Amino acid sequence: MTTPFTPSDIFNHRTISSTNGSPSENLLACAVTSLNSATDGENSAIWAVPLDAGAPWQMTQGGSIDNTPQWSPDGERLAFISNRAGNYQLFVMPRHGGEAVQLSQGNFSLVSYEWSPDGSRIAAVCAVTVDPSLRGARPDPNAVPAPVDGPQVVWKLPYKMDGVGYILNREMRLFMIDAASGEATPLTDGPFDVKAARWSPDGKQLVYVRTREGDMSHRTDVWVMDTDGHHARQLTTDHAQVLYPLWSPDGRWIVFAGTIEEGDAKVRPWLIEVASGKVQALGDEDIELSFEADSMQFVGKDASKLLAVLASRGIQHVCEISIPDGQIKVLADGDRHLSKLCCTPDYVAYTSENSVLPMEIHACRHDGKDERAVSHFNDWWCDRAPATMERRQFVVPDGDGGTETIDGWLIRPVGAKGAAPLLMDAHGGPASYALFDYPVIAYWPVLWSQGWSILALNAVGSSSYGRAFADRLNQRWGEIDLPQYTAAVAQLQAEGIADDRVCIAGKSYGGYLSAWAVGNSTLFRAAVVMAPVANMETHYGTSDSGYYSDSYTMQGNRAETHALIRKVSPVHYVHQAITPTLILQGTNDERCPRSQAEELFVTIRRETDTPCEMVLYPGGTHKFTSTGKPSHRQDTMSRIVEWVTRWVDQHLVTEASTQQNKQAPIK
Structure with missing residues (x-):
């Protein structure tokens, strides 16, 4: 005997909002979000999900929002973003669990981050409050901070964003955080927003996405800089939108998602040859990427093929795209949407869902074989x-x-x-x-x-x-x-x-x-x-x-x-x-x-x-x-x-x- 669905079932559902695969073992860390009827809010906790055998276990507890887990390069530490200290800061805990320690202490709210290849530093995109009445000018060092509820001066486009509201009183800046002390050093400072950043394989450079200035700030470009913030240079000029840059393991290529025309919502993959600066499309124009930040990944040290979540005929499937010729091999498909792509030494992992089956984590071998479900967060659906x-x-x-x-x-x-x-x-x-x-x-x-x-x-x-x-x-x-x-x-x-x-x-x-x-x-x-x-x-x-x-x-x-x-x-x-x-x-x-x-x-x-x-x-x-x-x-x-x-x-x-x-x- 089955039970009819009701609107209150949204409180039973758990959403897997982000995943990250360990580089040293077949273990995922994932953020699992659930609704709390008592507080009329959300909770999000970090879970560990083994891919070989064994049951998942919860790594963080409490009523906070813990999300965006990421393993250190040696797999011994796990970082995550949490609001348990008020604004969103970076926390680190041991691989086997234990007390999480707050790493960042800055006067900012952390948005995204990535460990350096040697695990000694963390590049982080953070939101910093600014005075909108300065119209993008840099403040006097002795200036009194602008009030949080001060006048909302509008001097450029865009000036607001859905989910945020008025945005000219904050800038998204790139910081370098010491992984031992938590000391944060700013790398950017200007009337623009950094959207994402990734390390070069040798740990000497960062590739990042930043907005343009003035009324063109809805447009974004790929930039690179040294890890001390010097020698910043722009790599793209013709794209209206660039997203999620990713360095190939051999350092030869930078891959990114993007569109040429502003307002175009159909995102495709692109390549930058680092040595020459040449920008080219990867594959034909009908290749369409999922809009998620984790829609592209490299597997280990192999720079010849890119894992990607592609959209085709209303489904999202996991594919390999060969570099630089753009040939496609499907690894996992079916009448469903796959997302939250990540890798471990032996597996490719992703979430799977369709309209009649709830979201769960699935995994397959690197060649696409032996797929199976590895989580059961939404078993309530079975009844x-x-x-x-x-x-x-x-x-x-x-x-x-x-x-x-x-x-x-x-x-x-x-x-x-x-x-x-x-x-x-x-x-x-x-x-x-x-x-x-x-x-x-x-x-x-x-x-x-x-x-x-x-x-x-x-x-x-x-x-x-x-x-x-x-x-x-x-x-x-x-x-x-x-x-x-x-x-x-x-x-x-x-x-x-x-x-x-x-x-x-x-x-x-x-x-x-x-x-x-x-x-x-x-x-x-x-x-x-x-x-x-x-x-x-x-x-x-x-x-x-x-x-x-x-x-x-x-x-x-x-x-x-x-x-x-x-x-x-x-x-x-x-x-x-x-x-x-x-x-x-x-x-x-x-x-x-x-x-x-x-x-x-x-x-x-x-x-x-x-x-x-x-x-x-x-x-x-x-x-x-x-x-x-x-x-x-x-x-x-x-x-x-x-x-x-x-x-x-x-x-x-x-x-x-x-x-x-x-x-x-x-x-």
């Missing part, structure tokens, strides 16, 4: 109502008078027969794909426990299907992808899997598409719109990234595309809405700000009689469904389920709108 996940293909209109075939994931309860209520779930991006992260989609299991089916399409505009497929949606948001969604539903209805009881939900771009569907379709009996783009005209100037990301997707600046962005904005169509609509929004969302949701809500409430409610989550960011207060997350999942089940059996009221809703749509 819940099971479901099946099937990759389906749908013949849909291509937007240009023809047809094409797209993929979608159909999730149904085990043993399901006949037509059932269907939730159409639209993914974010749009240059992304359907995600399987349980904290984000925790309402799916609740619905399949009640007999629902879920369809998660990777329609035109989705990434992982090649650049041409993703870029075709530029300038045509809503216009060519919504008809693909409705065609997929029609196919399931023809097959007897679905009937007229169809609802739609989505967040971010999925929120956009759900809002677009409300104003341009009568297929859906209910809609849940989360953190949407509702008005492209105002999103451009209110989002932390709208001023360049919107220009990319609309293929021009605001002045050039004014008529287009008005045409594709859902707020100009929802006066026609007859679909009951629930809008969910974090109040501190800087990616798709609350004004987007509010404009949508007010327009529907003012210009129609259609049922519409909005719920605001105080302090919630763009990721409010997965990183907000646990009580808010549970409330979100409950409201989604309640809303669609309330309305799915009720036919739409076609005369629900007022006389104001008779106006013609924008052309």
Whole structure:
């Protein structure tokens, strides 16, 4: 006898947020995050997971956030970042456990770090408070520190970031920390942010990512410097975005993830030949990397091949990429998402999950053989109502008078027969794909426990299907992808899997598409719109990234595309809405700000009689469904389920709108 999933199951789930493999034995250290209902917060502890045999054990205890574990080069010490001392600092403990000792004591908050090859030093990226009224100038050494709650002077772009808020009162600097004494020496000091840093194999240089200065500071470049902070030089100039640089074991290459155009979300691998400074793409342009910091690794001393998490046809798999020719060999795949890549002397390890199986750590040999699960953090899932996940293909209109075939994931309860209520779930991006992260989609299991089916399409505009497929949606948001969604539903209805009881939900771009569907379709009996783009005209100037990301997707600046962005904005169509609509929004969302949701809500409430409610989550960011207060997350999942089940059996009221809703749509 199985138990139905409920929204409160988010408190049972444990997320593996980071992993690191020991260089000396087949042992992982990982950070495991769980929700605490008593404190309405999160706890994160470091666990050791053996890959050969034996059960995992917990290495840190208490109510703090302990994350980002990393073994020393000899495998005898384990470092991690923790907030147990207030702000985030670096702690070190012995390999076999014992009391963790605080290493760093700086007036900063540690973000990321890496041990030197000899284990004597640690390069760390840290957040340091600065006075924004100086507009990037260096302060007088005797100046009084600026108050934390002082005026927020805005003198450049970007000035805010989702999940952080106002950012001009801090800089991300690179420090060198002595691994014995904890003494921290600054290596950078300027009006820019260091995003990541890695050591050269000989321990003499650091490769790092830093932002540009002024209004171009949303762009990043690869730099190198000596480990004393001298002789800094820029290696890339043509990329809009670079991420996660990594030195090859022989020191010949620097590998990084990046994009050429600003606003492009499809990240691919690149190579820098250190001796010549030549920058070249690694592999063809349709190779797409996962966005995670640990998506690329070298195995031991082998510089001829790079391990990487690649995205292809909606899945994430572990591959070898040969250097420098870019040939690909798949090591681990399947209908799932693999992530958190790391290596030990004999194994490649990664997390594995899909929509019907929870996250666990898996491992295989370096050649991809003998894969098995090595953790059981989410065994509670075994007692819940099971479901099946099937990759389906749908013949849909291509937007240009023809047809094409797209993929979608159909999730149904085990043993399901006949037509059932269907939730159409639209993914974010749009240059992304359907995600399987349980904290984000925790309402799916609740619905399949009640007999629902879920369809998660990777329609035109989705990434992982090649650049041409993703870029075709530029300038045509809503216009060519919504008809693909409705065609997929029609196919399931023809097959007897679905009937007229169809609802739609989505967040971010999925929120956009759900809002677009409300104003341009009568297929859906209910809609849940989360953190949407509702008005492209105002999103451009209110989002932390709208001023360049919107220009990319609309293929021009605001002045050039004014008529287009008005045409594709859902707020100009929802006066026609007859679909009951629930809008969910974090109040501190800087990616798709609350004004987007509010404009949508007010327009529907003012210009129609259609049922519409909005719920605001105080302090919630763009990721409010997965990183907000646990009580808010549970409330979100409950409201989604309640809303669609309330309305799915009720036919739409076609005369629900007022006389104001008779106006013609924008052309």
